[in-house]
Amino acid sequence: MIENTYKENMNKNDFIKFLSAFELSQSKITKILNALNGEYSFEKFCFDDQVEKILGDDYTSISRKSNQKYFDAYLARLEEKDIKLLTCEDENYPEKFDKIEDKPYYIFYKGDISLLTMPSVGIVGTRSPSNYGCVVTERFAKDLANAGAVIISGLAYGVDSIAHRQALAVNGKTVAVLASGFDNVYPSEHHALFDEIAEKGLVISEHRPDVKSLKFNFIYRNRLVAALSDALLITEAGAKSGTTITKDFALDYGVPIYAVPGNITSSKSDGTNNLIATMQGICLINSENLISDLGLERKKTATMQLSINEQTVVDALSMAGCTIDELQENTKLPISKLNSLLTSLEIKGIIKRMPGGIFMLG
Known part of the structure; x- marks a missing residue:
C-alpha cells in the first residue's frame, strides 16, 4: 500500500495526485490550484465556493469522493495494476515537458x-x-x-x-x-x-x-x-x-x-x-x-561477406525497391541465376520480398 502520512492538509504533489482521479481539464486544475492558494485539504476543496463554480455540474459527485478513504482506494487500484503516477511537482517529472504551455500536471506510466x-x-x-x-x-x-x-x-x-x-x-x-x-x-x-x-x-x-x-x-x-x-x-x-x-x-x-x-x-x-x-x-x-x-555513434557490426553477384544485386536495389524484371534489366544476370541470388540474400536478411513482387533492402 502507498503510504499517505497526511490526514487533513496535504502538499501540492499529493493534492494533484488526488485531482488525477477525476480526469479534469488542464484549465480546471489550474483554476482550482489558484483558488485554493496553497491550502490543500479535502475540507477546503469541498467547501470552497470558487471550486464549486469551477467544477460546475461535476461538483456534487466529486465532492462526495473528496475524502481519505476514496483517495487511498484510488491509489491502491493503481498500485494493483502496477501503474505509477508522476506529477509536475516530482523531481522525476521530465524537463522536456517544460516547453509545453499547457504541460500535463501528471502522467501515468509503466516502465522505466x-x-x-x-x-x-x-x-x-x-x-x-x-x-x-x-x-x-x-x-x-x-x-x-x-x-x-x-x-x-x-x-x-x-x-x-x-x-x-x-x-x-x-x-x-x-x-x-x-x-x-x-x-x-x-x-x-x-x-x-x-x-x-x-x-x-x-x-x-x-x-x-x-x-x-x-x-x-x-x-x-x-x-x-x-x-x-x-x-x-x-x-x-x-x-x-x-x-x-x-x-x-x-x-x-x-x-x-x-x-x-x-x-x-x-x-x-x-x-x-x-x-x-x-x-x-x-x-x-x-x-x-x-x-x-544527436551526438551519438552507430554501433559497429560485423560486415557480412557477399559474393560479387550478390553485391551486384544489392547495388541495383533502390530504396524504393525493384521487381525481378527491373533487377534483371539492371544487372544483366540470367533470371535463373537472379532467382538463386535473391533467395540467398533473403536468407541472409539482406533483402525482403514485399507484396506485388517487389524486392527491397532489409
Missing part, C-alpha cells in the same frame, strides 16, 4: 521513466504506409535505436507500431505515448505490443486508466510526442496526414524535423516531400546524419 532523460527521436507518419514507407521506417528505427536513441511514438497503426517494434527488435529502447488510459489500449490489436514496451521500455499517458480514446485526445497526445523528442523524424506521410499536427507542435517547441523523401508520384509522400520543399524539414536519406546530429 528515466528513458525520458535520454537522447530521443520521435518517429511518426502515416497509418497505412506503402512498402517503401515500411522499409524506410524499419531501417531508420533500427539504426537509431542501435545507436542509443530512444524511439518515441504513439502506438498507432502503421509507422508508429513499426518504429516501436524495430526498436525492440534490436534490443533498443522505445516509449509509447497513449491517447487513452492503460485499461483501454488503442488500437486493441496492439495490446501485446503495449505489454512488451511496458516491460522493456516505457508507456505513458496523461489519462486515468479507464479513459477511452477520443478524437481530441489524439491531437493532445501529439504535443507530448513532439515535446519528448530531441528530433522528429517523419518517414512517410500524405498531405493531409494527422502527422502534420505533431509537426506543428515540433515547430512550436523548436524541435528539429527530419523528413524522408519519397516518390513524387506517390500521394503517401506528399507530406514529407512538401516539408523538404518548404524547408520545414531536413531531408534525410541515411541515418548517419541524424545519429551524428
Whole structure:
C-alpha cells in the first residue's frame, strides 16, 4: 500500500495526485490550484465556493469522493495494476515537458521513466504506409535505436507500431505515448505490443486508466510526442496526414524535423516531400546524419561477406525497391541465376520480398 502520512492538509504533489482521479481539464486544475492558494485539504476543496463554480455540474459527485478513504482506494487500484503516477511537482517529472504551455500536471506510466532523460527521436507518419514507407521506417528505427536513441511514438497503426517494434527488435529502447488510459489500449490489436514496451521500455499517458480514446485526445497526445523528442523524424506521410499536427507542435517547441523523401508520384509522400520543399524539414536519406546530429555513434557490426553477384544485386536495389524484371534489366544476370541470388540474400536478411513482387533492402 502507498503510504499517505497526511490526514487533513496535504502538499501540492499529493493534492494533484488526488485531482488525477477525476480526469479534469488542464484549465480546471489550474483554476482550482489558484483558488485554493496553497491550502490543500479535502475540507477546503469541498467547501470552497470558487471550486464549486469551477467544477460546475461535476461538483456534487466529486465532492462526495473528496475524502481519505476514496483517495487511498484510488491509489491502491493503481498500485494493483502496477501503474505509477508522476506529477509536475516530482523531481522525476521530465524537463522536456517544460516547453509545453499547457504541460500535463501528471502522467501515468509503466516502465522505466528515466528513458525520458535520454537522447530521443520521435518517429511518426502515416497509418497505412506503402512498402517503401515500411522499409524506410524499419531501417531508420533500427539504426537509431542501435545507436542509443530512444524511439518515441504513439502506438498507432502503421509507422508508429513499426518504429516501436524495430526498436525492440534490436534490443533498443522505445516509449509509447497513449491517447487513452492503460485499461483501454488503442488500437486493441496492439495490446501485446503495449505489454512488451511496458516491460522493456516505457508507456505513458496523461489519462486515468479507464479513459477511452477520443478524437481530441489524439491531437493532445501529439504535443507530448513532439515535446519528448530531441528530433522528429517523419518517414512517410500524405498531405493531409494527422502527422502534420505533431509537426506543428515540433515547430512550436523548436524541435528539429527530419523528413524522408519519397516518390513524387506517390500521394503517401506528399507530406514529407512538401516539408523538404518548404524547408520545414531536413531531408534525410541515411541515418548517419541524424545519429551524428544527436551526438551519438552507430554501433559497429560485423560486415557480412557477399559474393560479387550478390553485391551486384544489392547495388541495383533502390530504396524504393525493384521487381525481378527491373533487377534483371539492371544487372544483366540470367533470371535463373537472379532467382538463386535473391533467395540467398533473403536468407541472409539482406533483402525482403514485399507484396506485388517487389524486392527491397532489409
